[in-house]
Amino acid sequence: MLDAALANQLKTLLANITFPIELAASLDDGKKSAELVELLTEIASFSDKITYVRTDDDERRPSFAITRVGTDVSVRFAGLPMGHEFTSLALALLQVGGHPSKASEETIEQIRNLEGEYRFETYFSLSCQNCPDVVQALNLMSVINPNIRHVAIDGALFPDEVEARQVMAVPNVFLNGEPFEQGRMTLEQIVNRLDSGAAAREADKINAKSPFDVLVIGGGPAGAAASIYASRKGLRTGVAAERFGGQVLDTMSIENFISVQHTEGPKLAAALEAHVADYDVDVMNLQKAAKIIGGEG
Ligand SMILES: Cc1cc2nc3c(=O)[nH]c(=O)nc-3n(C[C@H](O)[C@H](O)[C@H](O)COP(=O)(O)OP(=O)(O)OC[C@H]3O[C@@H](n4cnc5c(N)ncnc54)[C@H](O)[C@@H]3O)c2cc1C
Structure with missing residues (x-):
């Protein structure tokens, strides 16, 4: 599934994971499900800390969760995160596997302290250049704070959803079932929108x-x-x-x-x-x- 150079690169990166992770797939009989099995089994072969299992526990098919074994740290992709989203897949594997992100300590702390339940869904396309930033930001947030859930959805594989939700452009993010934002966003922008106290704290700092x-x-x-x-x-x-x-x-x-x-x-x-x-x-x-x-x- 992966060409030799990409496979080698990913294998090298995955040497950095410290926690065991599980790739749990929900599949149907379609061609894309078969491709997903091929991709996930190949990834699992790159590290003895990664296992692949078919669970069929999600309605979106094909989809898969990357979960830190024995914890609720998890991110989900619906579809195959190839093209521009391949980096998002690699980062998700690393971060769920315990490899630290490059986000600032301040932002990580802000994410950790977010209260409430956040269920994000992001529609992307494999050719979208602005999508990976958003997918990666929300994936990271869900790794840091398990009250935040994120599924990144390849709109091309789920046209009924795209039509029902009137997704006209990507990335398009929904929060708890409601439209949240569309277009490029940074991690800090998303976090500051959720952190109601952030504006007041920043204002105090600037006033000082x-x-x-x-x-x-x-x-x-x-x-x-x-x-x-x-x-x-x-x-x-x-x-x-x-x-x-x-x-x-x-x-x-x-x-x-x-x-x-x-x-x-x-x-x-x-x-x-x-x-x-x-x-x-x-x-x-x-x-x-x-x-x-x-x-x-
Ligand atoms: C899709 C696209 C492609 C482009 N491609 C090219 C290209 O190939 N070549 C080229 O020469 N140019 C290109 N441009 C144009 C180029 O990006 C702009 O000319 C350039 O960015 C203008 O610089 P600027 O600093 O004047 O303004 P901007 O880049 O518009 O920056 C304005 C800044 O002000 C901030 N701001 C606005 N209002 C407030 C406020 N009330 N308070 C605080 N901050 C505020 C904004 O957040 C931003 O930081 C492109 C533009 C776009 C959108």
């Missing part, structure tokens, strides 16, 4: 800061450049951005950034962030300016 000489509103290429120039002049500089990276985050292929023949939006946004981080600029991301009030003098 001493005034900036220059406060740039917006964290796209223009805001990033402005903040670097201000900081280079020795001014105390801050950036308040609703979404650091700006529109650049929404595009994959950029070919008119002279001297760089080709780059991708998220890569350019990460480079902007790294460049700003080289300076003493206080970046306050996920903050929306409601109004601007002129200072004295």
